[in-house]
Amino acid sequence: GAVVSQHPSRVICKSGTSVKIECRSLDFQATTMFWYRQFPKQSLMLMATSNEGSKATYEQGVEKDKFLINHASLTLSTLTVTSAHPEDSSFYICSARDPRYSGANVLTFGAGSRLTVL
Amino acid sequence: TQLLEQSPQFLSIQEGENLTVYCNSSSVFSSLQWYRQEPGEGPVLLVTVVTGGEVKKLKRLTFQFGDARKDSSLHITAAQPGDTGLYLCAGAKITQGGSEKLVFGKGTKLTVNP
Numbered sequence: 645g646a647v648v649s650q651h652p653s654r655v656i657c658k659s660g661t662s663v664k665i666e667c668r669s670l671d672f673q674a675t676t677m678f679w680y681r682q683f684p685k686q687s688l689m690l691m692a693t694s695n696e697g698s699k700a701t702y703e704q705g706v707e708k709d710k711f712l713i714n715h716a717s718l719t720l721s722t723l724t725v726t727s728a729h730p731e732d733s734s735f736y737i738c739s740a741r742d743p744r745y746s747g748a749n750v751l752t753f754g755a756g757s758r759l760t761v762l
Numbered sequence: 763t764q765l766l767e768q769s770p771q772f773l774s775i776q777e778g779e780n781l782t783v784y785c786n787s788s789s790v791f792s793s794l795q796w797y798r799q800e801p802g803e804g805p806v807l808l809v810t811v812v813t814g815g816e817v818k819k820l821k822r823l824t825f826q827f828g829d830a831r832k833d834s835s836l837h838i839t840a841a842q843p844g845d846t847g848l849y850l851c852a853g854a855k856i857t858q859g860g861s862e863k864l865v866f867g868k869g870t871k872l873t874v875n876p
Contacts, residue, residue, distance in 0.1 A: 648804075650804075678863070680866075685871075686868065687850065687866040687867055687868040687869050688805070688850070688852075688866045689866075690863060690864070690865070693863065735802075737804045737805075739804075750795075750807065750810060751807070751864060752807070753805050753806070754804050755802075755803050755804045756802065756803060756804045758802065
């Protein structure tokens with residue numbers, strides 16, 4: 645089955661620094677990847693859709709200059725949280741659509757990255 | 763406004779009991795998916811339902827998609843402690859740009875006590 649890997653799984657950083665999270669599709673090529681954010685006891689909120697070779701599409705209310713998304717290859721998308729602040733602390737999860745599965749929108753999720761900003 | 767309402771939000775039951783989780787919306791979805799998420803991990807897909815009125819069974823789990831494709835239910839028979847987790851429903855919607863994205867409910871936190 646499809647596998648999506650995220651790295652790092654946990655990161656702690658100081659306020660004001662930038663943090664990069666990687667999302668890789670290991671056994672398939674993903675032209676589209678999605679980045680979600682999940683607060684404690686909350687659901688997943690879609691932040692942006694990452695498109696290979698073009699600019700990401702951000703959801704309303706998500707700052708594109710704050711959350712930089714790069715999808716430079718068919719197997720890698722990165723999310724960079726710039727000038728992180730404590731309110732950016734959250735669980736960030738990526739997902740990718742495996743083109744081998746046609747029909748319904750079936751996504752495979754990464755294991756998530758827990759960001760803690762001190 | 764939450765597009766997908768899940769109920770109950772929390773459910774604590776004893777091993778062997780049956781339970782039903784509901785996912786409701788005023789919107790129509792092209793498909794609806796159920797995920798299970800463990801703490802500190804990403805969601806894992808359980809099932810996708812596409813056709814209105816569709817019923818799918820996965821061992822002790824029964825999933826139903828409403829006739830109007832606006833709601834869904836998850837029924838677990840003879841729950842076991844291993845069923846403990848966060849159950850999320852997600853509906854697929856077409857965006858204005860023509861792409862498809864998933865909208866998640868808030869989830870149901872299920873605890874099955876031995």
